[in-house]
Amino acid sequence: MQYLRPSNLHEAIRLKNETGYTLLAGGTDIYPGLENGTRPAGLIDISGLPELSGPVRSDEYWWTIPAMTTWSALANMTLPRQFDVVKEAAAKIGGRQIQNKGTIGGNICNASPAADGVTALMALDSRVTVVGREGSREMTLESFVLGNRHTSLKKDEILLSIGVPAAQHRHSSVFKKLGSRRYLVISLVMVGVYVALDDVRQLSRVGICVGSCGPRSVRLKAAEERLLGMQLDEAAEFSLKPQELAPLSPISDIRATASFRLAMARTLVDEGIRDVVGSLIDD
Ligand SMILES: Cc1cc2nc3c(=O)[nH]c(=O)nc-3n(C[C@H](O)[C@H](O)[C@H](O)COP(=O)(O)OP(=O)(O)OC[C@H]3O[C@@H](n4cnc5c(N)ncnc54)[C@H](O)[C@@H]3O)c2cc1C
Incomplete structure (x- = not known):
């Protein structure tokens, strides 16, 4: 199996488009899948890309969560009460090791019907931003997750971040x-x-x-x-x-x-x- 580790987002998009290899974030969905017999031809490790990491940011209207944010990081962050739903989901995903490696982006893109993070984020009217060769697209999480293991991600696209509308009142x-x-x-x-x-x-x-x-x-x-x-x-x-x-x-x-x-x-x-x-x- 090929293993590629791009150093920036642009290169990751190019490699994904050219090879069709599977993106590897925390690997907590991918690695168990390997044992069950689904073996991709190659992996593109996106875990070191600075564009997908970094702090959770906010302005008056939106919270932005980078795709590589782990469940542990989210569970330990000080966030407004609207995020209790996400933090409680984060604390119940697998065990500590899984929470330390598993990412919010991986949970969404894996599109399992049992993805706890997806349910929590959908309740908050979340949106996603994906980026590919032709730039970025934004859509609701509801329209991004199409079905069991099925998203609207195109061949060259990578999930960049999740946006959550900031609560204005109690x-x-x-x-x-x-x-x-x-x-x-x-x-x-x-x-x-x-x-x-x-x-x-x-x-x-x-x-x-x-x-x-x-x-x-x-x-x-x-x-x-x-x-x-x-x-x-x-x-x-x-x-x-x-x-x-x-x-x-x-x-x-x-x-x-x-x-x-x-x-x-x-x-x-x-x-x-x-x-x-x-x-x-x-x-
Ligand atoms: C023991 C165990 C217990 C678990 N318990 C739970 C649980 O209780 N609840 C739950 O919801 N999940 C659970 N999971 C599943 C998993 O841990 C989560 O879904 C996790 O969030 C996946 O994130 P990851 O970074 O490890 O994804 P990865 O395994 O790296 O990737 C998953 C999929 O998403 C794609 N992907 C990842 N990042 C991106 C990106 N930025 N752009 C485009 N595609 C991307 C990958 O190509 C792959 O197809 C468990 C897993 C294990 C092994």
Whole structure:
């Protein structure tokens, strides 16, 4: 297997386009894959590229997270409460070694239906910036992750960073993960919930995202719309209606049945909304 280590982004884009080799970030998805028999012809190691690393940055409207940011780095950063959903997901991804090497960009580009980071970031209306031979493109994370192991990344493109809109008012967020044990486990179902208020304490932004219940994480938009405009006390009584779970299409496999996943998704969403609304009432 070939191993290439470009020294800058421009060279990495050229090599990816010319060779079609697989990009290697932290390797925590790629290396287990090698053992299971999927062996790429070559790897392009992007872990040393300064353009993909560096500190998380913010201005008045956006937070920018470089693609090579690890889960440990995120979990240990001081960030506003809107990032609780991401930090809680980060702390539940694998064990310490995985969190130290695994990156946010790798989680997104691997596009597993059980990618905890994708669910957390989608709840926050995140966007991604990709860069290729013809410059950069920006899109919502929702439109970037197309399905199981399938993204809209083109042959020459690399994920550069993730953008998260900065919360303007009071807000809260939470991540809920259900596995067959507490740690080191692939999610049977996971849920990210984000709520922000306007200046009259009505819910003005709501993000509810569910993962491991279909080929990719999805937002429950009908439920989000029902919550928008509610006062906090009304939202505290919220409970999902069965039809609001329609975007989910879980499968039965060795880890759980489809009906169990659906029932748990409903429970975790209700719990998640109660938690974020409760924390805003107590503020
Ligand atoms: C024991 C173990 C436990 C785990 N537990 C969890 C868990 O609980 N939750 C969870 O969500 N995941 C889990 N994972 C999966 C993995 O750790 C995460 O998905 C991690 O974030 C992947 O990041 P990475 O940098 O290691 O990706 P890599 O393995 O380096 O890459 C993954 C894929 O993304 C592509 N890629 C990486 N970076 C870029 C980029 N910047 N641009 C374009 N393509 C890119 C690669 O080519 C590859 O296809 C676990 C893995 C292991 C081995």
